Amino acid sequence: MSTPPAERARSIATVCLSGSLEDKLTAASAAGFAGVEIFENDLIASAASPERVRERCAELGLSIDLYQPFRDFEAVPGDVLRANLRRAEHKFDLMARLGADTVLVCSSVSPDSVDDDDLAAEQLRELAELAAGRGIRVCYEALAWGRFVNTYEHAWRIVRRADHPALGVCLDSFHILSRGGDLTTIRTIPAERLFFLQLADAPRLNMDLLQWSRHHRLFPGQGEFDLAEFVGTVLAAGYAGPLSLEVFNDVFRQADPGPAAVDAMRSLLALEESVAAPAPALPAPPELSGPAFVELGADESSGERLNSTLAALGFRSAGWHRSKPVRLWQQGAARILVNTAPDQPEHRGGGALAAIGVHSADPPASTRRAEGLLAPVLPRSARPDEADLSSVAAPDGTALLFCRTDADRDAGWLGDFGASEPEAPAAGVTGIDHVALTQPFDHFDEAILFYRSVLGLRPAPPVEFAAPFGLVRSRMVLDRDETVRIALDSAVLRRGPWAPGVRHPQCVALSSDDVFASARAMRERGAAVVAIPDNYYDDLDARLRLAPDLLAALREHSVLYDRDGDGEYLHFSVAVPGSRVFFEIVQRTNGYRGRGEINAPVRMAAHRRRRLEAQ
Ligand SMILES: O=C(O)c1ccc(O)c(O)c1
Numbered sequence: 001m002s003t004p005p006a007e008r009a010r011s012i013a014t015v016c017l018s019g020s021l022e023d024k025l026t027a028a029s030a031a032g033f034a035g036v037e038i039f040e041n042d043l044i045a046s047a048a049s050p051e052r053v054r055e056r057c058a059e060l061g062l063s064i065d066l067y068q069p070f071r072d073f074e075a076v077p078g079d080v081l082r083a084n085l086r087r088a089e090h091k092f093d094l095m096a097r098l099g100a101d102t103v104l105v106c107s108s109v110s111p112d113s114v115d116d117d118d119l120a121a122e123q124l125r126e127l128a129e130l131a132a133g134r135g136i137r138v139c140y141e142a143l144a145w146g147r148f149v150n151t152y153e154h155a156w157r158i159v160r161r162a163d164h165p166a167l168g169v170c171l172d173s174f175h176i177l178s179r180g181g182d183l184t185t186i187r188t189i190p191a192e193r194l195f196f197l198q199l200a201d202a203p204r205l206n207m208d209l210l211q212w213s214r215h216h217r218l219f220p221g222q223g224e225f226d227l228a229e230f231v232g233t234v235l236a237a238g239y240a241g242p243l244s245l246e247v248f249n250d251v252f253r254q255a256d257p258g259p260a261a262v263d264a265m266r267s268l269l270a271l272e273e274s275v276a277a278p279a280p281a282l283p284a285p286p287e288l289s290g291p292a293f294v295e296l297g298a299d300e301s302s303g304e305r306l307n308s309t310l311a312a313l314g315f316r317s318a319g320w321h322r323s324k325p326v327r328l329w330q331q332g333a334a335r336i337l338v339n340t341a342p343d344q345p346e347h348r349g350g351g352a353l354a355a356i357g358v359h360s361a362d363p364p365a366s367t368r369r370a371e372g373l374l375a376p377v378l379p380r381s382a383r384p385d386e387a388d389l390s391s392v393a394a395p396d397g398t399a400l401l402f403c404r405t406d407a408d409r410d411a412g413w414l415g416d417f418g419a420s421e422p423e424a425p426a427a428g429v430t431g432i433d434h435v436a437l438t439q440p441f442d443h444f445d446e447a448i449l450f451y452r453s454v455l456g457l458r459p460a461p462p463v464e465f466a467a468p469f470g471l472v473r474s475r476m477v478l479d480r481d482e483t484v485r486i487a488l489d490s491a492v493l494r495r496g497p498w499a500p501g502v503r504h505p506q507c508v509a510l511s512s513d514d515v516f517a518s519a520r521a522m523r524e525r526g527a528a529v530v531a532i533p534d535n536y537y538d539d540l541d542a543r544l545r546l547a548p549d550l551l552a553a554l555r556e557h558s559v560l561y562d563r564d565g566d567g568e569y570l571h572f573s574v575a576v577p578g579s580r581v582f583f584e585i586v587q588r589t590n591g592y593r594g595r596g597e598i599n600a601p602v603r604m605a606a607h608r609r610r611r612l613e614a615q
C-alpha cells in the first residue's frame with residue numbers, strides 16, 4: 001500500500017494582507033500558514049532588522065519561502081547589468097540575514113531592456129551563478145505585461161537556454177490565466193525547474209492587465225478562473241513546492257488581516273480538495289434539498305408589521321416555538337419564522353433575515369465540513385428536549401442551519417413548534433424560490449467563497465445592473481439541482497453617504513404556480529403590492545412583443561417579466577414592512593435561470609416611491 005503523500009505546505013504572500021509586516025506575519029501564522037513570501041516593500045517599511053524578522057517568523061512557525069520581487073534585471077546593456085548585479089548582491093546579503101533561499105525575478109518592464117533571449121539567458125545565468133555561490137535559487141516569472149517576456153512559455157525558453165541548476169521558473173496563475181494561457185507547456189517543464197507556484201483567482205474583466213492584476217486579484221474560488229485545472233496541471237508536472245497565494249486586492253489591503261488570512265486559508269483548503277491534492281480531512285458537501293425555513297429577526301413593532309404582511313400574503317400562523325418567542329408561518333412548503341427575542345443583534349431591529357435553514361442529507365457532516373473550512377460554528381442554544389440544529393455564520397452574520405426535516409419529523413426542528421398539518425395554500429405560495437442578500441461591500445468576495453466551499457454551492461456568472469442609487473453586482477449561488485438559490489448582491493463601488501434606497505436590502509422570494517392568482521388573492525387580503533409604472537410596460541412591449549392579454553395582465557397586477565431561452569419569470573413585490581426585508585412572489589417556468597435582474601432597477605425605484613408615499 002502506498003503511503004499518502006505528505007500534506008503540502010501552504011504559504012501566503014505578505015502583499016495579500018493589510019497592516020505592518022508584524023501584523024501580516026501574525027495573521028498568516030494564526031490562520032495556519034506554514035510559510036510566507038516576503039514582499040520587499042513590507043520589509044523596507046518595517047523597523048525590524050532582517051535578523052529579527054527571521055527570528056519572528058521562526059517563533060510563529062513560518063518559513064520564508066520567497067523574497068520578492070527583484071525587478072528589471074535581464075537583457076540590458078553591460079553598464080546596466082553591472083549595476084543590476086550589484087543590486088542583486090545587496091539583496092542576497094539581505095536574504096542571508098533573513099534566512100530566505102529563493103528570490104523571485106519578474107520579467108523586465110524596463111526601457112533599458114532589449115528583445116534578445118540569448119542576452120536575457122546569459123545574464124540570468126550570471127545571476128544564478130552568483131546566487132548559487134550564496135546558496136540561493138532564482139525563479140523567473142513572466143509578468144503578463146512584461147516588456148518582451150510576458151508568457152510563461154517564453155520565460156521557460158529563456159530559463160532552459162540559461163541552463164543553470166539555480167535558475168527555474170515561477171508560475172503565477174494570474175499572469176497565465178489572465179492571458180487565456182494554454183497550459184500544455186507546463187507538462188513539459190521538468191519538475192526540478194518548477195521552483196515556485198503563486199495562486200490567484202480574478203473576476204473576468206476586460207481591462208489593462210497590470211491594473212487588473214494590481215487591484216482585482218482574488219483568492220481561489222472567489223473569481224472565475226479555473227484554478228483546479230491549473231493547479232492540477234502543475235502538480236501533475238511534479239511541482240513539489242508550497243501552494244502560495246499572491247493576491248493584490250484593494251479591499252483585502254484594507255481589511256483586518258486576521259479574518260482575511262482565515263479566508264485565504266479557506267480558499268486553499270477548498271482548492272486542494274477540488275484538485276484532490278493530499279486532501280484535507282473534509283467531508284464532501286452533503287447533498288442539499290431546498291430551504292427548510294427562513295428566520296426573520298425583529299423587534300416588537302417590526303415583528304408586528306412582518307406578521308401582518310405574512311398574513312396578507314396568505315401565510316397561516318402554524319405555531320410558536322416551545323421555549324422562544326419565535327412564531328412559525330407556513331404556506332405550501334414555505335416556512336418563515338419571526339423571532340422577536342430581545343437579545344438579537346441591534347441591526348436586526350428593523351426586521352432582517354437572521355437565519356436560513358437548509359435541508360441537508362447529513363447535517364452533522366455539513367457542520368464538520370464547515371468547521372474544517374474554518375467557518376465560525378455558532379453556539380447552540382437548544383434545550384435538551386429541543387432539536388439540536390447545528391449552525392454556522394456566513395460572512396454577513398446570517399446563520400445557516402442544517403436541518404433534516406423530512407426524515408424524522410418529530411425529532412426535527414418542526415417538532416419544536418408543535419406539528420401542524422399542511423393546508424392548501426391560501427394565496428398560491430408553494431415554497432421559497434430564493435433569498436437575495438445584499439452583502440457589505442467588503443465581504444462580497446468572501447461570501448462567494450463561503451457559500452461555494454462550505455455549502456458546496458456553485459456560483460453562476462456575475463451580473464451587473466444600474467440601480468437608481470448605484471451600480472449593483474450580483475451573483476447567484478446554487479446547489480446542483482437548483483433547489484437552494486441564494487443571490488448575493490453588493491454595490492460595485494463602496495457606497496457613499498447619499499443612500500436614500502434601502503440599505504442592505506434582503507429579499508425572500510416565494511414561488512407560485514400562478515402569479516396573477518397570487519397577486520389577486522394577496523391584494524384581497526390587503527397586501528401592499530408595489531405599483532409598477534406604465535413606462536415599464538411600454539418598454540416591455542417594445543422589446544419583447546408579448547401577447548396583448550399577457551401584457552395587460554402584467555400591467556394590471558404590477559407584475560414584472562423576463563425570459564431566457566425557453567424559460568419565463570414573472571414576479572411582483574410587496575412593500576418593505578421594516579427597514580430591510582421584503583417579499584417577492586415569483587413564477588419561474590421552463591428552467592429560467594436568473595431572478596429578473598433586468599427588472600431590479602424598476603423594482604427598486606418602485607419601492608422607493610412606495611416609501612415616500614408612506615411617509
Ligand atoms: O505587480 C507586480 O509588480 C508583481 C510583482 C510580483 C509578482 O509575483 C507579481 O505577480 C506581480
Ligand SMILES: [Mg+2]
Pocket residue numbers: 141172198246
Ligand atoms: Mg506573481
